[in-house]
Amino acid sequence: MTLMPFAWIRGLSGGLRPLRALVARGWLRESDVDAWLALLHPALRLSRVMARVTARQWVADDMLALTLRANGNWRGALPGQHVQLYLERNGVRLSRSYSLTALRPDGSLEIAIKRQVGGRVSPYLLEHLAVGELLELGPVYGELSWPEQAQGLLLLAAGSGITPLLGLLRTALAQGFSAPVSLLHYVREQGQRAFVAELQALQAQYANVQVRWSLSAAPADASQLQGRFCVEHLADITGLAQRSVLACGPAGFVAQVQQWWQGANQVGGLQYEAFTPPALQLDSQRREVRLGFARSHWVAPADNQRSLLEQAEAQGLTPAHGCRQGICASCTCTLLSGTVRDLRSGLLFSEPGQPIRLCVSAPHTDVEIDL
Template identity: 60%
Template sequence: MPILSLSLARHLVPALQPLRALCRRGWLREADVDLLLRLLHPALRVQRVFARVAARRWVAEDMLALTLRCNGNERGWRAGQHVQVYLEQEGVRHGRSYSLTAVSADGRVELAIKRQPGGRLSTVLLDHLEVGQLLELAPAFGELQWPNDGRPVLLAAAGSGITPLLGLLREALAQGFAAPITLLHQVRRPGQRAFVEELQGLAERHRNLHLRWVISGEPGGRITRDQLDELPGEHLVTCGPRGFVEQLQGWWKRGGTLQVESFSPPEPLTVDERREVRLRFARSGQQVPGNNQGSLLEQAEASGLRPAHGCRQGICASCTCTLLSGAVRDLRSGALFAEPNQPIRLCVSVPHGDVEIDL
């Protein structure tokens, strides 16, 4: 039994500031301090965010909402951002990014997790994670913001792209946003419409909220440019697979702001010809053959290494490593980076020639 309840442990967190300072200066080892803090409560840590599963509920046929109670280190988190969820399986630590659909002052956060066919982590979280279990979370990240000038807003999502938009919508309505809001959610099947009952309840209580679902698995079910043009809204906030987001981004011609977020990895850069290169992983002491087309993350994994990673699309920065020598090209922009000792993100960096990285 823990000596403290999680609520009391959370109240203790501000008092840990001197310990944090000593750890930063190297006078204490954070791992040693964490080991002692765990005796008070399994979730208590100096810096790291641990959370207990407080509730789980299905919000679509393939999406589960998890309510988590954090340990007090989740400072500055906002609904609509994303967090990495870490879980160890068979001795290997896996991490995946999920959206924060709600953030409360008492440390409760909600994540919505969509089942991914063959997904290594989502299957475990959906089918085996129990109330009371502990999860580790990385600091929240993400730049989506609710437009703040009072003009009408159009939210457009596909698939699990609904989750960050729902977090933004909940907070905007709770804070009294009164301009018209239209929420469009495109899914393949009716059963994949997430949070339907809650959204319908919000629309009944807030007459400025209008809902629309598009079923892409039915004839003529995908959103078209004409349909987008007919939807009201001077600001567009959109999230979904890369193809969906890029299509809406190309169609949007109105004068308001445009915010986009995609959870699909970028397509590999087109190169004139495939070249063989040498990859050196300094800390691992490995030198292996590689090529100028695959990402460094993929090629490191193919060589038997297990770099930390999360989103696999250059957003979360979990896979950041130091480039020691050589040059890499960014999959998203095509920009070339060759300055030694600069940080690069393995999931969106491809070798431009022989490279050495601190991995």
């Protein structure tokens, strides 16, 4: 039973400021305050963003759109960004990031979740999460943006790469964008054409919008393309060289698009986002090291083969994090001593006071971090 309706708690965030000040001074613990607030309403928190599921809608055979309404701690996001989502299952806190497909004027937001077969999060969300349940949201991140001044756009999406591009497209059209927009969505089979009814409706409604699908694992019909991304698929696009390109999908797809763009003398720019993690450049020689967490007063044996985030979590610590790919910066922490390797570039950093991203840094020597 809750003592107040959900609509009220959205307006309560400002009223919690005195409690936040007491927590900041160390006079109260945030977890204690949150426990009291949860008695008034389970979505009421001092600073954490809790969101209630207000609608579920299947938008493809393997993709579900969830409409969420967040408490008053939600600070908003931009179209094309992603949000970290947390849930607890069997006592284990799990986290995944999902693209925002809509940011509605009424303050609600929509994310789309693709089923990952054998996954620990998406099958639960798709099959069991009910309207009215609560989820926790984390940091938002993502750099894709709609080039307002573009003479035309080419949107290239593979699989769930459609989701941030749809968020951008919906917003741009609602704001009156009128230059030509061509969207090519690469999927394996017909049932994976996410948001197909809406995209067809947008194409019918807006003369400047053209949408096509390409199927890689099933026969395409006469209006569709067949196979993976290739330059022949772009043959019908008018003014191609002038168009700005936005691409999103698995790393291999994005690499193909980059390769085409670099060789094509495109005048319009390229923005891209790959949603598979970058290959990690681990040290070829395994070493045991010592990992110190200064604020936690904890020193633990560690190795140079796993990220600092993984190793901190293995020690029972719960560092703030979001994407786990080095993008969102929410795991940034200060290096106090020792040398770390950036797992994306292989470069070594040993400057005390240096900010490091725990999810893409591994200890190279004994290391102490401000955690």
